[in-house]
Amino acid sequence: MQQLVSELLNGNRRAAARLISLVENDDPQKRELLREIYPHTGNAYVIGVTGAPGSGKSSLVDWLLKELRRDALTVGVIAVDPTSPFSGGAILGDRIRMQDHAMDQDIFIRSMGTRGSLGGLSRATREAIQVLDAFGKDIILIETVGVGQSEVDIVRTADSTLVVLTPAGGDSVQTIKAGIMEIADIFVVNKSDLPGAERTATEINMMLDMKSDAPWRPPVVPTVSVANEGIEELWKSVQDHRRYMEESGRLIDVRRERVSRELTEQVEYLVKSHIWAQVKEEIKLDDLVGKIVNREQDPYSAAGELLETIDFYGKDT
Amino acid sequence: MSSKKIRILVAKPGLDGHDRGARVVARALRDAGFEVIYTGLHQTPEQVAETALQEDVDVVGLSILSGAHMTLVPRIKKMLLENGMSDVLLVVGGIIPEDDAEELIEGGSADRVFTPGDPLDKITGYISSRFE
Ligand SMILES: Nc1nc2c(ncn2[C@@H]2O[C@H](COP(=O)(O)OP(=O)(O)OP(=O)(O)O)[C@@H](O)[C@H]2O)c(=O)[nH]1
Ligand SMILES: [Mg+2]
Numbered sequence: 001m002q003q004l005v006s007e008l009l010n011g012n013r014r015a016a017a018r019l020i021s022l023v024e025n026d027d028p029q030k031r032e033l034l035r036e037i038y039p040h041t042g043n044a045y046v047i048g049v050t051g052a053p054g055s056g057k058s059s060l061v062d063w064l065l066k067e068l069r070r071d072a073l074t075v076g077v078i079a080v081d082p083t084s085p086f087s088g089g090a091i092l093g094d095r096i097r098m099q100d101h102a103m104d105q106d107i108f109i110r111s112m113g114t115r116g117s118l119g120g121l122s123r124a125t126r127e128a129i130q131v132l133d134a135f136g137k138d139i140i141l142i143e144t145v146g147v148g149q150s151e152v153d154i155v156r157t158a159d160s161t162l163v164v165l166t167p168a169g170g171d172s173v174q175t176i177k178a179g180i181m182e183i184a185d186i187f188v189v190n191k192s193d194l195p196g197a198e199r200t201a202t203e204i205n206m207m208l209d210m211k212s213d214a215p216w217r218p219p220v221v222p223t224v225s226v227a228n229e230g231i232e233e234l235w236k237s238v239q240d241h242r243r244y245m246e247e248s249g250r251l252i253d254v255r256r257e258r259v260s261r262e263l264t265e266q267v268e269y270l271v272k273s274h275i276w277a278q279v280k281e282e283i284k285l286d287d288l289v290g291k292i293v294n295r296e297q298d299p300y301s302a303a304g305e306l307l308e309t310i311d312f313y314g315k316d317t
Numbered sequence: 318m319s320s321k322k323i324r325i326l327v328a329k330p331g332l333d334g335h336d337r338g339a340r341v342v343a344r345a346l347r348d349a350g351f352e353v354i355y356t357g358l359h360q361t362p363e364q365v366a367e368t369a370l371q372e373d374v375d376v377v378g379l380s381i382l383s384g385a386h387m388t389l390v391p392r393i394k395k396m397l398l399e400n401g402m403s404d405v406l407l408v409v410g411g412i413i414p415e416d417d418a419e420e421l422i423e424g425g426s427a428d429r430v431f432t433p434g435d436p437l438d439k440i441t442g443y444i445s446s447r448f449e
Contacts, residue, residue, distance in 0.1 A: 013370060013371065014370055014373075014400060014401055014402075016371075017370055017371050017372065017373035018373055020373065021324075021373045025320055025321045025322070026320050083352075084347060084348070086348075087347060087348045087349065087350045088322070088350045089346065089347035089348060089349060089350045089351050089352060089353065090347055090352050090353065091343055091344065091347045091353045091355055092352065092353065092354045092355065093355045093357075095354065095355075095356050095357075095368065096355065096356055096357035099356060099357065099360070099364065102356075102360075102363075102364040102367055102368055103363055103364060103367060108371055109368075109371055110371060110372065111354050111372060113322070113352050115320075115322070
């Protein structure tokens with residue numbers, strides 16, 4: 001295992017790929033690995049790309065990669081596609097649009113299924129970011145599923161969030177999914193070759209101007225990702241946002257929040273696994289369930305009694 | 318705790334013009350619970366091997382209708398081995414004469430060859446059986 005991590009730090013692509021699998025599969029050694037990797041993280045800038053299915057996220061990522069490479073930046077891409085709730089399988093097809101970069105040694109692309117997670121990313125996306133960060137990638141691009149129940153995942157994960165909208169169907173901005181306006185650092189109106197694009201951009205701009213007190217006013221960038229139009233402007237906007245994040249101190253704030261959330265999650269995880277390990281060792285949960293089903297016990301006092309039998313300070317996890 | 322999923326790269330190396338068959342197989346594999354990485358048409362052997370590496374797949378499925386299987390399959394197998402991916406199952410589907418199929422398997426390039434007449438559950442069943 002140590003071997004894998006040192007190979008990762010030496011830039012071995014197979015090691016990076018294997019480590020992502022290990023965290024994604026919840027390998028028993030996952031926490032140990034992440035612990036070893038952690039000191040080497042914190043250098044990558046994370047850019048999220050979200051938007052409705054088919055809005056052109058993958059095509060945009062493909063073009064953005066060209067801009068990033070022109071600036072000699074190394075890039076990791078994590079592209080998330082939905083896992084079928086019925087079979088547990090998935091078709092991960094985002095790479096189709098990124099094939100031009102398949103042989104670029106400074107780009108590492110990884111596809112992930114949501115595997116039951118509902119927020120537009122998979123549970124392991126953040127851990128995969130850590131692997132690619134330690135791997136030395138300057139920029140990490142995340143393509144979300146875009147049908148998440150909430151887009152909270154991506155805002156909590158990315159330093160800059162791009163929301164991709166399209167003029168398709170003449171959708172008015174009023175019909176845009178609630179919550180999407182709030183999360184964008186940059187709006188992309190992709191498929192601007194289609195009718196209605198200008199109106200869409202105008203409407204977004206009007207809505208943004210109504211709340212003009214925000215320190216960062218998201219730009220609205222029209223693009224045609226099948227024709228490489230607007231991509232340079234888009235990349236400039238991302239760089240502007242990054243500069244704003246860094247110079248205003250906002251980047252440090254959001255990263256602090258992220259770490260604080262991670263710490264809370266880790267504590268909760270440890271407490272939970274510590275408690276359950278003991279509960280399973282000492283108490284026959286099935287018997288209790290039987291009693292509750294038969295109304296000999298109620299779940300509220302049963303839970304309380306369970307906790308009383310636990311030695312919180314006993315063994316380590 | 319561990320929740321391993323079998324990952325399969327479905328790739329179309331070479332110059333054939335359409336990928337209907339590959340898409341149908343990809344869907345069947347998804348419905349059988351596999352994670353399918355699908356990369357579209359016109360992959361070079363180098364691209365296939367590099368994608369297999371980055372995606373850390375357990376299986377590479379090649380769809381070849383162009384007749385170039387006798388050069389493409391051994392080439393891809395060799396590159397996979399060079400990448401240290403000797404455990405990867407290599408499955409080929411396409412219009413492949415029986416003699417060629419035998420040669421590919423006996424030469425150690427392919428683990429299994431399927432032809433257009435084979436039912437989909439034969440393919441999914443074979444892959445499942447290899448990971449029991
Ligand atoms: N007319 C037009 N079509 C576009 C444009 N950008 C992308 N498309 C098309 O939209 C379709 C979806 O593009 P993708 O890049 O795969 O979109 P996506 O958002 O990644 O899709 P999912 O990952 O499936 O959600 C493709 O058929 C593209 O050719 C554009 O600027 N104009
Ligand atoms: Mg996509």
